[in-house]
Amino acid sequence: MSSKRTVQFKIYRYDPDKDDKPYMQDISVDLEESDKKLLDALVRLKAKDDTLSFRRSCREGVCGSDAMNINGKNGLACLTAIDELPQPVTIRPLPGLPVIRDVIVDMTQFFKQYHSIKPYLINNDPAPERERLQTPEDREELNGLYECILCACCSTSCPSFWWNPDKFVGPAGLLAAYRFLADTRDQATSERLDNLEDPYRLFRCHSIMNCVDVCPKGLNPTKAIGKIKDMMLRRAV
Amino acid sequence: MKVAKRTFDAVIVGAGGAGLRAALQLSEAGMKTAVLTKVFPTRSHTVAAQGGVAASLGNSTEDNWHWHMYDTVKGSDWLGDQDAIEFMVKKANEVVVELEHYGMPFDRTDNGKIYQRPFGGHSQNYGQTPVSRSCAAADRTGHAMLHALYQRNVRANTQFFVEWMAMDLIRNADGDVLGVTAMEMETGEVSIFHAKATIFATGGAGRIYYSSTNAFINTGDGVGMAARAGIPLEDMEFWQFHPTGVAGAGVLITEGVRGEGGILRNASGERFMERYAPNLKDLASRDVVSRSMVTEINEGRGCGSDKDHVLLDITHLSPETINKRLPGIREISIQFAGVDPIKAPIPVVPTCHYQMGGIPTNYKGQVVVPKDGNPNVPIAGFYAAGECACASVHGANRLGTNSLLDLLVFGKAAGETVVNDFKSGQLSLKPLPENAADVSLARIARLESQTGGEDVHEVRLAMQRTMQKHAGVFRFADSLKEGVTAILEVAERAKTTQIKDKSKVWNTARTEALELDNLIEVAKATMISAEARKESRGAHVRDDAIDCAETPNGRDDKNWLKHTLWYSEGNRLDYKPVNLQPLSPEVEPIALAKRTY
Numbered sequence A: 001m002s003s004k005r006t007v008q009f010k011i012y013r014y015d016p017d018k019d020d021k022p023y024m025q026d027i028s029v030d031l032e033e034s035d036k037k038l039l040d041a042l043v044r045l046k047a048k049d050d051t052l053s054f055r056r057s058c059r060e061g062v063c064g065s066d067a068m069n070i071n072g073k074n075g076l077a078c079l080t081a082i083d084e085l086p087q088p089v090t091i092r093p094l095p096g097l098p099v100i101r102d103v104i105v106d107m108t109q110f111f112k113q114y115h116s117i118k119p120y121l122i123n124n125d126p127a128p129e130r131e132r133l134q135t136p137e138d139r140e141e142l143n144g145l146y147e148c149i150l151c152a153c154c155s156t157s158c159p160s161f162w163w164n165p166d167k168f169v170g171p172a173g174l175l176a177a178y179r180f181l182a183d184t185r186d187q188a189t190s191e192r193l194d195n196l197e198d199p200y201r202l203f204r205c206h207s208i209m210n211c212v213d214v215c216p217k218g219l220n221p222t223k224a225i226g227k228i229k230d231m232m233l234r235r236a237v
Numbered sequence B: 001m002k003v004a005k006r007t008f009d010a011v012i013v014g015a016g017g018a019g020l021r022a023a024l025q026l027s028e029a030g031m032k033t034a035v036l037t038k039v040f041p042t043r044s045h046t047v048a049a050q051g052g053v054a055a056s057l058g059n060s061t062e063d064n065w066h067w068h069m070y071d072t073v074k075g076s077d078w079l080g081d082q083d084a085i086e087f088m089v090k091k092a093n094e095v096v097v098e099l100e101h102y103g104m105p106f107d108r109t110d111n112g113k114i115y116q117r118p119f120g121g122h123s124q125n126y127g128q129t130p131v132s133r134s135c136a137a138a139d140r141t142g143h144a145m146l147h148a149l150y151q152r153n154v155r156a157n158t159q160f161f162v163e164w165m166a167m168d169l170i171r172n173a174d175g176d177v178l179g180v181t182a183m184e185m186e187t188g189e190v191s192i193f194h195a196k197a198t199i200f201a202t203g204g205a206g207r208i209y210y211s212s213t214n215a216f217i218n219t220g221d222g223v224g225m226a227a228r229a230g231i232p233l234e235d236m237e238f239w240q241f242h243p244t245g246v247a248g249a250g251v252l253i254t255e256g257v258r259g260e261g262g263i264l265r266n267a268s269g270e271r272f273m274e275r276y277a278p279n280l281k282d283l284a285s286r287d288v289v290s291r292s293m294v295t296e297i298n299e300g301r302g303c304g305s306d307k308d309h310v311l312l313d314i315t316h317l318s319p320e321t322i323n324k325r326l327p328g329i330r331e332i333s334i335q336f337a338g339v340d341p342i343k344a345p346i347p348v349v350p351t352c353h354y355q356m357g358g359i360p361t362n363y364k365g366q367v368v369v370p371k372d373g374n375p376n377v378p379i380a381g382f383y384a385a386g387e388c389a390c391a392s393v394h395g396a397n398r399l400g401t402n403s404l405l406d407l408l409v410f411g412k413a414a415g416e417t418v419v420n421d422f423k424s425g426q427l428s429l430k431p432l433p434e435n436a437a438d439v440s441l442a443r444i445a446r447l448e449s450q451t452g453g454e455d456v457h458e459v460r461l462a463m464q465r466t467m468q469k470h471a472g473v474f475r476f477a478d479s480l481k482e483g484v485t486a487i488l489e490v491a492e493r494a495k496t497t498q499i500k501d502k503s504k505v506w507n508t509a510r511t512e513a514l515e516l517d518n519l520i521e522v523a524k525a526t527m528i529s530a531e532a533r534k535e536s537r538g539a540h541v542r543d544d545a546i547d548c549a550e551t552p553n554g555r556d557d558k559n560w561l562k563h564t565l566w567y568s569e570g571n572r573l574d575y576k577p578v579n580l581q582p583l584s585p586e587v588e589p590i591a592l593a594k595r596t597y
Helices: A038-048 A108-116 A136-140 A159-163 A170-181 A189-196 A210-214 A221-236 B017-028 B065-075 B082-102 B141-155 B221-228 B286-298 B319-325 B327-337 B402-423 B438-449 B456-470 B477-494 B508-532
Strands: A005-013 A023-031 A067-070 A073-076 A089-092 A099-101 B004-013 B033-037 B116-124 B129-135 B159-162 B164-171 B177-184 B190-200 B239-246 B263-265 B310-313 B346-355 B366-371 B374-384 B562-567 B572-577
Touching (some): A023 A038, A038 A089, A073 A210, A108 A170, A159 A170, A170 A189, A210 A221, B004 B017, B017 B033, B017 B402, B033 B164, B033 B190, B065 B116, B082 B141, B082 B402, B141 B402, B164 B190, B164 B221, B164 B438, B177 B438, B190 B402, B319 B327, B374 B402, B508 B562
Parallel strands (some): A005 A089, B033 B159, B190 B374
Antiparallel strands (some): A067 A089, B116 B129, B239 B346, B263 B310, B310 B346
16 A cells, blocks of 8 residues: 655635735645546645635546646646646646636636637538538548647747737637638638738747647647648738 | 626526537527526536437438437337437437538548447347447547537627526426526626526536546536426436446546447456347447446456456557547546556446436426426426436436437427527516525525534535445445435535635635535435336346346336436425327337347
8 A cells, every 4th residue: 555645735825805915825635545636636635625716627638627837837737647746736827817716817818819710610601401521631630620628728828928918819719710721611711811910810929839838638739820821821922 | 685687588507518509599599698607618518528429320331210219219228208219319410410510520431421430229220230320520529519519609699607607596486487596606796697588408417426427517506406496307316327437537438439349358358248238249238338347347357456347448449540539538548547548458437427317308398397187397488408407318228429419409409499489479577586586695695604514525425425335336225225314314414514715706615515505406316216216227227126027127117117206395206107109100109128239
């Protein structure tokens, strides 16, 4: 039997109802044998102190709720192995978005940018009786794009998004934009490119690639952004 | 406390697959609609569905809705209502093709059609050979579907109230439903949502069990609200234990793995399903496979040092197939089992997965209750769809891929019914009773002032352990009796839970306490309904039900071919007949028979 594991945490705490300003709380928790992920440890911690507030749902990396800054890097608590984290484990909210409470951030700006790229298929032909056909090769173009879970790890690790969250679409929104540009069923290519033709919306991406580094689903927004830039260039010449 | 009032044509509670599909119907019809959701829509649990959605498109193998209907009725162990089942399987192609038109990235066949794979219990020619009926987007079908539905709602300008938790159903003296109270999580403030129509699409309550594939948010909120408001819950004794949850972690491994050729093996490497289901083998329906696995483990043929699981083997599939068709499963297996399934089999155990019962509805999505001798009288203004509802299409056991189909078909049907009722002037804004928010405010006030009570997580854990121990894959008469006493004791403890967090802002301790109230209703309904049903049927299998000619597999059609109705008040039980009559003359009733695979 393994001995009891204890994890030391430094956690960002802020309750606007009672705190004048945020502070870092030092706290530790004993883990059970079955606790494997950071989320397990946080749930255990919450049982000890129910005032600790964080979002969580699926606990398997597909809903995108529990994104946070873990030892300086954005990630999902439910996919982060607790035993591999150097201690004290420092937990902060996602950077660059307003903090509501503890590690819960206001994601309005993030979703506003996602919505701004018209994240839905546009096809004005009358709907056929059956499915629209798409070759397996054309469908494969969507791999690495459609799997985004909107956790915001990428956009909130991007300096361009930090400086201009209202003007720069950010990696998550641009990945979604390319998801529709790459879909052979979509007819709004030029409208979508017009929508991004602006000094900020697309072109604030300077290929720093933090987004690629942090994406918990292993997606590559920088590559998608590069492809949108190529499409822009091709239509200009 | 001041309570704001907001007025809408309709309020939808829940923004998973069923809620979003219903919302689309209402938004596109121009109804003023509020969609309340306690998580951002794409975080709803539909996102975790993996293997596919059923439709008899026949893209890879010959198929038709008659076969799908037969499989579903048989899968339900004849407890499903055949009118609702016929309605669902006939609508399947339409709702799946619609999703494709909305942009859902289905995988494709070589000729460009939607890719379909085999799934448990789905067959050609009335049970003969497996059929490819499950329309899939790799093993991320739920994710692809939920995002496509959300995206379509963005296009339709649907109005969402994100991170608002519905608390209580509002009814007037006649029993009509007038809306809900809800709490904005960011501010802790309670509002009344007053509406002509209320649609519940709040999902299941898999978190009543200790070991569950379900998300933290699956706390049966709509089911609990309905029960507290005097509406009976139907067939709550029937819970699906999915054969393949990751041992120890509970995370789901799709049945699609077996659809792609995966094999279950015991400690000696034997493909044991050949003994239990000679015909469909690993693709028998879920209740059958789960029981076979538990039998293997109980008889000492389990794997690992504790012999407490079996193995799901896909090492004989090519890495290309695994990476193309099952990439998410590979990810989950590496993350949660520490195993790369290309190289080694995945340790799995049956894990609580799906609630077959729920709020009683008809196939139009109207909530129905017994009244004046009629077992199915619609409640004015109240509709439900998806896992929280019981139409009933799954009866005593749901087939894989029929849940995503259920939420599409009945989400749309509930939406259409509301739109039709709205346009024909049958819906009206009825006056709110005085103090419509009092119940909700009292619940919050209790949590504010409660002292000397137990922590929410302690009581929740006691409930989960009780359910796991007394109402699992196999059920025992004595244990069920003890379970009833135990769960009623836990329910008493839940009345005095205490929270330390008193903040108004994003108080998750308070949210969890409110969720526990809903879970407890579901847990009581499950245990009491299960104790009372003295037969084996589908997922409900008891030790004292005997397999003989009169009661095949322990199923007692003479006495128990009926739906359970549990009322929260006094834990009263009632029953209503199963509808064995299909909707149209195009199909004969599927006659009762012994269920074998």
